[in-house]
Amino acid sequence: xxxxxxxxxxxxxxxxxxxxxxxxxxxxxxxxxxxxxxxxxxxxxxxxxxxxxxxxxxxxxxxxxxxxxxxxxxxxxxxxxxxxxxxxxxxxxxxxxxxxxxxxxxxxxxxxxxxxxxxxxxxxxxxxxxxxxxxxxxxxxxxxxxxxxxxxxxxxxxxxxxxxxxxxxxxxxxxxxxxxxxxxxxxxxxxxxxxxxxxxxxxxxxxxxxxxxxxxxxxxxxxxxxxxxxxxxxxxxxxxxxxxxxxxxxxxxxxxxxxxxxxxxxxxxxxxxxxxxxxxxxxxxxxxxxxxxxxxx
Ligand code: GDP
Numbered sequence: 013x014x015x016x017x018x019x020x021x022x023x024x025x026x027x028x029x030x031x032x033x034x035x036x037x038x039x040x041x042x043x044x045x046x047x048x049x050x051x052x053x054x055x056x057x058x059x060x061x062x063x064x065x066x067x068x069x070x071x072x073x074x075x076x077x078x079x080x081x082x083x084x085x086x087x088x089x090x091x092x093x094x095x096x097x098x099x100x101x102x103x104x105x106x107x108x109x110x111x112x113x114x115x116x117x118x119x120x121x122x123x124x125x126x127x128x129x130x131x132x133x134x135x136x137x138x139x140x141x142x143x144x145x146x147x148x149x150x151x152x153x154x155x156x157x158x159x160x161x162x163x164x165x166x167x168x169x170x171x172x173x174x175x176x177x178x179x180x181x182x183x184x185x186x187x188x189x190x191x192x193x194x195x196x197x198x199x200x201x202x203x204x205x206x207x208x209x210x211x212x213x214x215x216x217x218x219x220x221x222x223x224x225x226x227x228x229x230x231x232x233x234x235x236x237x238x239x240x241x242x243x244x245x246x247x248x249x250x251x252x253x254x255x256x257x258x259x260x261x262x263x264x265x266x267x268x269x270x271x272x273x274x275x276x277x278x279x280x281x282x283x284x285x286x287x288x289x290x291x292x293x294x295x296x297x298x299x300x301x302x303x304x305x306x307x308x309x
Contacts (some may be wrong), residue, residue: 015040015195019208020057021074021240022232022292023201024064029298031065031135034306038136038191040106040218043120044147044176044211045158050088050096053114056159056210057208058139059106066131074240077102090285096172097163119189121185136183139185140212145178147207149246158207167242173250174206179214184221192221197309200229202239202290205244205262219266227267228308230290230301234273239291260285269308271301 014037016023018029023039030037033186042057057074070076080100090097099107106127111122120139128137142309148156151169161169192198213219233256238244244254244282252258256272260283263270269284277287286308292298 013037013191013195015192015198016210017198017200017203017209018057018061019201020045020060021204022230023202023203023208024060024069025292025298026201026230026301027135027176028064028067028069028304029292029295029300030297030305032299033302036133038138038195040138040140040191042208043139043141044179044207046144046146047159048155049099050104052090052104052111052209054097054099054107055110055120055124057138059273061137062106062124062128062131062133065128065133065135065137066110068070074173076100077106078303081119083184088090088130118150119186121187136187136191138188138191140188140218141182141185141215143178144178145182145211146200147211148175148177150175162242167245171242173249174210174246176214178209182215184215189217189221192218192225195225197226197228198222199305200227200263200267202215202230202232204232204238204241204246205241205259206243206250208307210262212267213266220265226309228269228271228305229259229267230271231259231262231276232307233259234291235276237253241289256285267295271305271308 016039018039018041025295039061046055068077070078080102084101085099110123120142124137146156149161150173172179232238247254252262256276260270273290274287277285288304
């Protein structure tokens with residue numbers, strides 16, 4: 013078995029390719045970007061992982077359900093409620109399903125398992141923890157939730173730092189440590205190191221669980237830029253170079269093999285750096301990257 017650590021865009025692309033060539037894997041997913049909207053809990057990264065594995069993700073945007081409609085969202089707007097983020101009708105059904113289970117006393121881990129099963133996903137998808145934790149972006153205007161920074165403000169404010177509120181008291185969700193322990197390797201997908209993988213690694217015990225495991229990471233930064241999203245801005249704010257070297261620096265001491273874009277290779281004393289095409293524009297690109305990673309094992 014393999015375990016992936018995932019955020020909500022880059023790694024889900026890879027997972028969609030991986031399931032075509034290897035089905036025996038689990039995914040530990042970031043929950044620090046979760047928010048309650050209109051009475052329901054949205055777990056953006058878990059939702060994207062489930063949708064990607066179920067083959068229903070909107071692969072133009074890499075969030076939400078393909079061909080979704082927005083009747084409820086638009087009707088709420090007419091009634092004077094701006095949800096602040098676009099929530100499709102089918103996507104909302106996921107949030108209702110989850111939130112109903114949480115209100116009935118099920119854990120997030122159990123609710124995620126039931127959701128994944130209901131959508132025909134056979135892999136184990138685990139939230140990183142049960143506790144509510146929240147990534148706050150520190151800006152000159154004050155702290156704002158990641159979703160406010162990224163969705164409402166389109167990532168425009170200057171970034172002075174990142175804080176993950178509540179992470180100190182978070183414990184790995186049920187089965188996370190066992191799943192990692194049983195895996196022959198852990199793969200850190202091409203996700204935002206600071207706000208997607210960072211919070212997972214901050215949870216007491218998870219970093220330790222990776223020690224002694226073969227850990228492979230894929231760079232989300234190509235040349236001097238991330239493929240998408242605010243990773244560059246966040247890395248710079250924390251003092252890391254925005255480059256594959258900077259990503260490796262962020263994961264210092266943790267990874268054995270680092271997969272970078274063809275032409276981005278460099279020498280490292282601690283880590284084997286290998287090159288291939290890591291840009292997943294098509295399903296075939298993702299399958300090829302998945303095969304490349306399996307060959308490293
Ligand atoms: P978020 O929760 O939406 O921020 O999702 P992730 O953290 O999983 O993904 C964001 C990261 O994925 C960004 O830093 C992107 O650079 C990276 N990414 C997105 N698509 C690709 C891709 O096709 N290849 C690679 N190598 N990285 C990608």
